[in-house]
Amino acid sequence: MHIGRFGPPRKIRALAVGCAIAVGAAGAVASRAVAQQQQNFDNVQEDIVHVRDGVYMLVGAGGNTTVMAGDDGVLVVDTQFAPLSTKILNAIRSISDKPIRYIVNTHMHADHIGGNEAISKAGRTRAGGNVVGDLGAAATATAAIIAHENVLLRLSMAAPGQPQVPAAAWPTETFATRKQEMRFNGEAVQIIHEPHAHTDGDSLVFFRRSDVVSTGDLFTTVMYPYIDEANGGTINGYIDALNAILDITIASNVNEGGTMVIPGHGRLSDEQDVIEYRDMTTIVRDRIKEYVKRGMTLEQVKAARPTLDFDPRYGTPNGFWTPAQFVEVIYKEMKEAQGPARPQPKNQKSSRKGQTKGGGQ
Amino acid sequence: MGRMAFVAVLTLFALALPSRPALAQADFSGVWQPRYQEDFPERIPGPELVDYLGLPINDAARQFAESWDPSRITLPEEQCRVHVSPYIYRGPMNLRIWQEKHPVTQDVIAIKHYISTYEQTRTIYMDGRPRPGPNEAHTWMGFSTGRWEGDMLVVETTHLKQGWVRRNGLPMSDQAHMTEYFVRWGDLMTHTVVLIDPVYLAEPLVKSQDFVRSQRELAAQTWLWVCEPVVEIANRPEGEVPAYIPGEHPFQTEFAQRHRLPMIAVLGGPETMYPEFQKVMEKAPIPPPLPQPVSGGTRAGGAGQSQPARNGR
Numbered sequence: 088m089h090i091g092r093f094g095p096p097r098k099i100r101a102l103a104v105g106c107a108i109a110v111g112a113a114g115a116v117a118s119r120a121v122a123q124q125q126q127n128f129d130n131v132q133e134d135i136v137h138v139r140d141g142v143y144m145l146v147g148a149g150g151n152t153t154v155m156a157g158d159d160g161v162l163v164v165d166t167q168f169a170p171l172s173t174k175i176l177n178a179i180r181s182i183s184d185k186p187i188r189y190i191v192n193t194h195m196h197a198d199h200i201g202g203n204e205a206i207s208k209a210g211r212t213r214a215g216g217n218v219v220g221d222l223g224a225a226a227t228a229t230a231a232i233i234a235h236e237n238v239l240l241r242l243s244m245a246a247p248g249q250p251q252v253p254a255a256a257w258p259t260e261t262f263a264t265r266k267q268e269m270r271f272n273g274e275a276v277q278i279i280h281e282p283h284a285h286t287d288g289d290s291l292v293f294f295r296r297s298d299v300v301s302t303g304d305l306f307t308t309v310m311y312p313y314i315d316e317a318n319g320g321t322i323n324g325y326i327d328a329l330n331a332i333l334d335i336t337i338a339s340n341v342n343e344g345g346t347m348v349i350p351g352h353g354r355l356s357d358e359q360d361v362i363e364y365r366d367m368t369t370i371v372r373d374r375i376k377e378y379v380k381r382g383m384t385l386e387q388v389k390a391a392r393p394t395l396d397f398d399p400r401y402g403t404p405n406g407f408w409t410p411a412q413f414v415e416v417i418y419k420e421m422k423e424a425q426g427p428a429r430p431q432p433k434n435q436k437s438s439r440k441g442q443t444k445g446g447g448q
Numbered sequence: 449m450g451r452m453a454f455v456a457v458l459t460l461f462a463l464a465l466p467s468r469p470a471l472a473q474a475d476f477s478g479v480w481q482p483r484y485q486e487d488f489p490e491r492i493p494g495p496e497l498v499d500y501l502g503l504p505i506n507d508a509a510r511q512f513a514e515s516w517d518p519s520r521i522t523l524p525e526e527q528c529r530v531h532v533s534p535y536i537y538r539g540p541m542n543l544r545i546w547q548e549k550h551p552v553t554q555d556v557i558a559i560k561h562y563i564s565t566y567e568q569t570r571t572i573y574m575d576g577r578p579r580p581g582p583n584e585a586h587t588w589m590g591f592s593t594g595r596w597e598g599d600m601l602v603v604e605t606t607h608l609k610q611g612w613v614r615r616n617g618l619p620m621s622d623q624a625h626m627t628e629y630f631v632r633w634g635d636l637m638t639h640t641v642v643l644i645d646p647v648y649l650a651e652p653l654v655k656s657q658d659f660v661r662s663q664r665e666l667a668a669q670t671w672l673w674v675c676e677p678v679v680e681i682a683n684r685p686e687g688e689v690p691a692y693i694p695g696e697h698p699f700q701t702e703f704a705q706r707h708r709l710p711m712i713a714v715l716g717g718p719e720t721m722y723p724e725f726q727k728v729m730e731k732a733p734i735p736p737p738l739p740q741p742v743s744g745g746t747r748a749g750g751a752g753q754s755q756p757a758r759n760g761r
Contacts, residue, residue, distance in 0.1 A: 356586075
């Protein structure tokens with residue numbers, strides 16, 4: 088029940104998500120073992136939200152999972168944390184008893200790939216011809232794991248001092264092009280790479296007939312965009328990705344619904360929710376870009392409070408990815424894009440901003 | 449709940465009680481049209497920019513509004529943006545209300561509102577069904593459940609999309625919770641809204657509006673609101689989101705100047721709702737009047753301006 092005072096529950100939820108992403112981000116350079124140590128998953132329940140047709144959203148801990156089920160089998164987008172694998176499998180089995188054929192990873196953070204190994208082993212992919220001849224039964228023993236090539240590169244090369252993610256959790260099918268396409272359960276599925284956004288290996292998964300897009304952490308409803316610089320993320324790439332989502336989405340004739348959007352974290356959404364988030368992200372980026380252009384220091388920019396109007400909604404001041412961190416990463420990127428310092432004109436007037444895609448680059 | 453909200457709710461109860469029938473509940477079915485005398489300038493011409501008088505907004509809402517450029521609604525993806533249910537009843541509209549009944553028991557399952565503005569259909573469930581979970585989608589109208597308190601229909605709404613507290617850039621968040629009170633007085637209906645928004649309101653916002661029951665059906669076209677986005681600004685860079693740098697709104701003082709009001713009043717906040725704020729206003733500085741138009745300017749009202757400020761829809 089969410090009547091009345093929304094403040095505390097929202098903060099608790101944001102904190103929980105923040106922790107999940109924190110663990111996920113840590114897992115990007117650490118491991119699922121770290122995640123397990125930091126979170127107790129015993130009380131986590133998988134909330135199954137029917138989105139449309141055979142597409143469902145599972146909300147547990149960590150990133151949201153998308154399940155697409157039909158006669159051909161089950162396709163799973165993102166697998167949350169490893170200790171939740173059994174709960175995720177139970178949720179999938181309540182939707183379909185068909186084999187799990189594919190897992191798609193939207194990126195490489197541990198809160199999105201943690202269940203890869205167990206869920207893959209619970210499935211069977213399709214293979215034939217000389218593939219089966221070479222590999223035997225192993226060719227179909229697990230569900231295939233699909234991701235952009237950079238996900239495999241990041242997972243297979245653990246950062247110094249961090250445990251290795253088991254090879255069984257790595258992607259088995261990667262792509263290095265703009266998109267990967269497949270037809271499954273009678274519908275076209277597009278896996279679209281968005282470069283240098285949340286990380287450098289992000290993908291959107293668009294179910295064309297069902298008209299549902301699963302975004303991974305390229306869109307959330309619970310916090311500011313997390314730009315994982317260490318793994319290739321950038322604010323301009325993130326805004327490009329949000330605009331790419333809006334290129335896909337089309338609202339219904341009453342300007343809501345239509346294409347449904349499953350976020351990386353948070354509630355089920357549609358185009359308008361992405362517009363609000365895109366607007367917020369672009370406005371904050373543009374403000375900081377303008378401040379950098381005026382020669383302001385990071386401390387001055389922070390003092391100007393460029394996120395004040397959005398902090399009560401997206402800020403997690405004491406948790407992971409604070410407004411200050413969000414400002415810092417944008418400032419750094421805008422500063423680098425600006426190049427060497429230039430003299431600033433005096434008496435600058437009010438300015439209406441408005442940047443193009445990647446305008447800060 | 450702030451004092452104003454409390455008094456408003458108490459008044460409603462007091463007014464509703466004497467007219468409560470023994471058994472029957474009020475039937476709101478029919479066609480209703482709003483009367484605009486209350487807050488007319490906001491509702492028909494549209495609110496002026498940086499007019500936040502008497503609204504219990506917080507600092508975050510104020511910064512949001514002060515950086516809001518009306519050109520935002522020229523973006524194709526935002527041209528058909530719908531007003532959320534806490535705001536939509538204030539606009540020009542035709543309202544049709546009917547009951548949806550169970551075919552066997554004739555119990556009221558839901559009270560439905562069709563709102564001509566943006567062609568919105570709203571469902572107020574009366575069958576006691578549970579509220580959707582926290583992970584379900586939010587909508588313009590939100591998820592509403594109703595109950596009777598005597599002859600007064602009380603409606604609780606959650607799962608709202610982000611919208612407006614006032615359509616000059618003052619936001620309402622998707623965390624807002626609305627309580628409504630519908631009271632019928634013959635062919636008049638009073639609709640009172642108590643809005644709680646933990647993101648953008650420092651205290652509950654209470655508003656009301658009146659409707660008159662139409663004695664005849666309206667032409668079909670009066671129920672339509674066809675909105676098809678078009679490119680309004682040629683060659684606008686893709687992905688642009690028009691906005692002002694905080695503190696640099698070019699029309700920041702225009703409303704205060706035109707109406708000779710102190711800035712501390714026009715910038716709103718919970719303190720501006722209460723009568724004692726008048727004493728504060730008496731001592732507060734008032735910005736100079738707007739300059740007279742040089743020549744050929746059209747007075748938009750008040751102390752003179754050379755060109756009207758652009759307002760939101």
